[in-house]
Amino acid sequence: xxxxxxxxxxxxxxxxxxxxxxxxxxxxxxxxxxxxxxxxxxxxxxxxxxxxxxxxxxxxxxxxxxxxxxxxxxxxxxxxxxxxxxxxxxxxxxxxxxxxxxxxxxxxxxxxxxxxxxxxxxxxxxxxxxxxxxxxxxxxxxxxxxxxxxxxxxxxxxxxxxxxxxxxxxxxxxxxxxxxxxxxxxxxxxxxxxxxxxxxxxxxxxxxxxxxxxxxxxxxxxxxxxxxxxxxxxxxxxxxxxxxxxxxxxxxxxxxxxxxxxxxxxxxxxxxxxxxxxxxxxxxxxxxxxxxxxxxxxxxxxxxxxxxxxxxxxx
Numbered sequence: 108x109x110x111x112x113x114x115x116x117x118x119x120x121x122x123x124x125x126x127x128x129x130x131x132x133x134x135x136x137x138x139x140x141x142x143x144x145x146x147x148x149x150x151x152x153x154x155x156x157x158x159x160x161x162x163x164x165x166x167x168x169x170x171x172x173x174x175x176x177x178x179x180x181x182x183x184x185x186x187x188x189x190x191x192x193x194x195x196x197x198x199x200x201x202x203x204x205x206x207x208x209x210x211x212x213x214x215x216x217x218x219x220x221x222x223x224x225x226x227x228x229x230x231x232x233x234x235x236x237x238x239x240x241x242x243x244x245x246x247x248x249x250x251x252x253x254x255x256x257x258x259x260x261x262x263x264x265x266x267x268x269x270x271x272x273x274x275x276x277x278x279x280x281x282x283x284x285x286x287x288x289x290x291x292x293x294x295x296x297x298x299x300x301x302x303x304x305x306x307x308x309x310x311x312x313x314x315x316x317x318x319x320x321x322x323x324x325x326x327x328x329x330x331x332x333x334x335x336x337x338x339x340x341x342x343x344x345x346x347x348x349x350x351x352x353x354x355x356x357x358x359x360x361x362x363x364x365x366x367x368x369x370x371x372x373x374x375x376x377x378x379x380x381x382x383x384x385x386x387x388x389x390x391x392x393x394x395x396x397x398x399x400x401x402x403x404x405x406x407x408x409x410x411x412x413x414x415x416x417x418x419x420x421x422x
Contacts, residue, residue, distance in 0.1 A: 109175060110158035115374025115383060118172070122163070128374050129159040131418060135376035257353035268296050269321045274410045275351045276387070276394040279337045280318075282327070284394060284411030288316065291327075291334050302326060305420050313421035322346045328414055330421055336411040341404075348408055350396055358405045360385075363398050375399065376418060386415065 111118050114128045132155050135141065141148040161167045258266070258273045266273045271280035278284050281295030292299060297318050304315035304326075316327040316334070324345035328336040339348040341356040349355040352366040363385055364370065371386040378401060388395035397415040399407030409415045 110161055110171065112380055113154050113158040114162065115372075115380045117372055118175070120372065124371055124373065125159070125162050127416075129155060129163075131376050132374055134418065258349070258351055263351050269318060272346055272348050273351055274337065274339065274348055274396070274408055276389045276396050276410055278334075278410060279325075279339075279348075282334055282337060284335055284337070284414075286334055287332050288329060288334060297321065299327065301329075322348075324348075328411075328417070328421070330414065334411070335414040336409055336417075338407065338409040340399075341406040350408060350410075354398070354405065354408075356405055356408060360398075360400050360403055360405070363400070363405060367396075373416070375401065384416075 111120070114125060114132060116124055116128045120128070133152065136148045136151045136155070138145060138148055161171050263273055263275060267281040269280070273279070280297065282291040282297070282299075283294070286294070288299060291297075298320075299316045299318050301314050302317040305313055312331050314329045316329050318325065322339070322345055324342040325337065325339045325348070327334050328338070339356065341347075347356050350366075354362050354366050367385075367387040369387075371388070373384045373386070374380065375382040375384055381403075382401045385398040385400060386395055387398075392413075394412060395410070395415055397407075397409040398405050399409075414421070
């Protein structure tokens with residue numbers, strides 16, 4: 108493992124990302140937190156300190172990078188493959204989808220062309236006047252829109268209540284990050300309550316909330332009475348949530364990197380690399396989305412304020 112892999116960051120990571128990764132990993136292997144043998148915690152802490160000592164210093168980092176050679180190219184995009192029983196070959200889903208769209212468009216155009224035109228009554232005119240009349244323009248058929256691959260702005264704006272499956276950097280289902288629990292209930296029409304996860308762990312300033320009668324794989328982080336984060340997790344028996352750019356729970360990591368550029372990356376302190384956390388922030392940096400990547404796919408989506416970077420609870 109090289110020093111970047113030890114810290115769980117990319118070779119092009121900015122200094123603030125390296126600093127945050129070092130702090131997160133050191134917390135993971137703190138003797139009061141790490142559940143494994145003390146010797147293992149000490150060994151990993153030594154590795155982390157050695158890696159950070161090099162990567163925190165620009166000159167030493169440049170010299171170290173020179174020993175690694177060129178960075179590996181990014182992984183190719185992942186496509187879902189469907190079997191083709193006729194040819195024995197696999198056909199990418201995107202090809203089937205485009206073929207379907209083309210077929211629908213062709214049928215619609217044929218139907219339009221064969222519709223009988225409704226006669227338009229025209230007042231009789233003299234021959235001399237008829238020559239002066241401009242030719243009636245023929246209206247071209249309206250283009251047929253392609254099916255949306257991501258939620259439309261209208262769908263997002265109307266996504267309210269328990270049935271909503273779209274998460275934005277600002278919240279979910281009518282509940283926006285930064286509002287009080289009372290305001291969240293009024294705006295969304297849902298009832299929310301403390302689920303008891305953090306109730307006994309602190310002084311009540313940091314609580315986990317659930318939607319009464321809502322999805323079991325979704326919860327909210329409430330700090331001092333305000334909703335700061337909404338989180339959804341991958342569960343085969345529960346609803347599948349997606350972001351406003353169409354990235355769903357269960358999608359490959361490549362789908363996140365295709366939809367969002369300039370992602371911030373931090374290690375997952377509860378698992379080993381290449382598992383990670385990827386962060387997208389809206390302009391201004393006050394609202395964003397966190398993608399939990401485990402086993403190469405999206406296993407969690409968190410949206411809201413800077414609290415999406417918390418490791419556990421409000422820490």
